Amino acid sequence: xxxxxxxxxxxxxxxxxxxxxxxxxxxxxxxxxxxxxxxxxxxxxxxxxxxxxxxxxxxxxxxxxxxxxxxxxxxxxxxxxxxxxxxxxxxxxxxxxxxxxxxxxxxxxxxxxxxxxxxxxxxxxxxxxxxxxxxxxxxxxxxxxxxxxxxxxxxxxxxxxxxxxxxxxxxxxxxxxxxxxxxxxxxxxxxxxxxxxxxxxxxxxxxxxxxxxxxxxxxxxxxxxxxx
Numbered sequence: 001x002x003x004x005x006x007x008x009x010x011x012x013x014x015x016x017x018x019x020x021x022x023x024x025x026x027x028x029x030x031x032x033x034x035x036x037x038x039x040x041x042x043x044x045x046x047x048x049x050x051x052x053x054x055x056x057x058x059x060x061x062x063x064x065x066x067x068x069x070x071x072x073x074x075x076x077x078x079x080x081x082x083x084x085x086x087x088x089x090x091x092x093x094x095x096x097x098x099x100x101x102x103x104x105x106x107x108x109x110x111x112x113x114x115x116x117x118x119x120x121x122x123x124x125x126x127x128x129x130x131x132x133x134x135x136x137x138x139x140x141x142x143x144x145x146x147x148x149x150x151x152x153x154x155x156x157x158x159x160x161x162x163x164x165x166x167x168x169x170x171x172x173x174x175x176x177x178x179x180x181x182x183x184x185x186x187x188x189x190x191x192x193x194x195x196x197x198x199x200x201x202x203x204x205x206x207x208x209x210x211x212x213x214x215x216x217x218x219x220x221x222x223x224x225x226x227x228x
Contacts, residue, residue, distance in 0.1 A: 011075070013042060013050070013082070013098040016067035021086050021094050024052060027064040027213060028083040030178045031056075038079040039105045042070045042098060045113060053110060054079065056215065058151060060174040061111070064213040070098065076106040111216045116200035116207060120160035124181045124195040124210060127167075130155050131176035134169055146173060158199045165201050171208055171217050180210035 015021050031038045031054040041053040049065040056062050081099035089096045134155075138146050151173070154166030175181065175197070183191055198209040207216045 011071065011097055011099075011101070013070045013096050014068050015050075015094045017092055018094070020066040020068060021089065023064060023212075024066050025083055025086045027052060027054075027062075027178070028079050028086070031062070031079050032083065034177055036080070039076050039102050040079045040082060041074070041076045041106050041110065043110065044070050044073040051110075051113070055107075056174040056177060058146075058170040058174045058177070060171050060215045060217045062174060062178045062180075062213060062215050068093070075101055076103045078102060108218075111205040111207065111218070112202065116202050116205075117161060117163055119163050119165055119199045119201055120158050121196040121198050122156070122158060123191075124197045125191040125193075126156070127172050127197055127208075128176055128181055128183075128191050130169070130172045134173060146170075163201065165199060165206055167199065167206070167208070168217070171206070171215050174215040175208055175210060178213055178215065180213040180215070182211055 015024065028040065031040065034057050035055070038054055043051045043053065045051055045065070048067060048069075050068050050070050051063050051065045053061055053063045075098065077099040082096070085096040085099065086094070134146060134150060137150070141147075146169070151168065151170040153169050155169050155172060156167040158165050158167060181191055181195060181197065195211065200207045200209065201219075204219055205216055206219055207214055
C-alpha cells in the first residue's frame, strides 16, 4: 500500500486508517495521565510508519508506531492538542494538523529504530507483577512517588545470545504506566497466558517491546550489557 500523500509546505500528520488513529489516541491518553503538559515527538520512518515518542517521567522513553507519515519528518508537539485533533478528525486516510512546533521542549536524543541484539523474551506477567509490587511498596512507605533507589534497582536479569542485561524498575514502571501489555478485564486485570515482552539491546540502549508499544532507556549508571 503506498504512503498517503502529505501536502508539502504544511504541518501535517496523515494516518492510514481509523485503527491507527485509535492506537495513537490511546497512546497519547496514557501519556497525558503521566504528564498533563506532555510533549510528543513524531518522527517519520523509512518503512511507512511514524514513531510517536514521549517521556514517561521514569527517565525512560515510550514509543508507539502507526502507519502514516508526518511533515516535517521530525517534529515535537503538545500531546493534548494532537489528541484533540485526532479525536475530532474524520475521513480515510485521516489527516490532521499536529499543532504548533515545540521542538525546543524535547530534551535528549532518540534511540535507533534498528541494530538491536535480541536478548530473550520474558513473560509479560512477570514484568506487570513486578510493577504492581513496586507500586504497593511505594504506597506502604507513604511516598509520593517511587524513590530513586527503587527506580534504579535492577529487578530482572535476562540472558541470551551471549549477552546479559539487567532490567531496572524504572523500565518496568514505564511499561505498566503506558498500558503496553494487554490485560483481561478492567483495571489491573490478568495478563493473558503466553503474552511475551521482547528484551533487546544495543551498546547504548536497552529496549522492551510489548504488544502495544516499547520503552527504551539509555544504558549507564549501573545498567550494563556484558558479553559472556
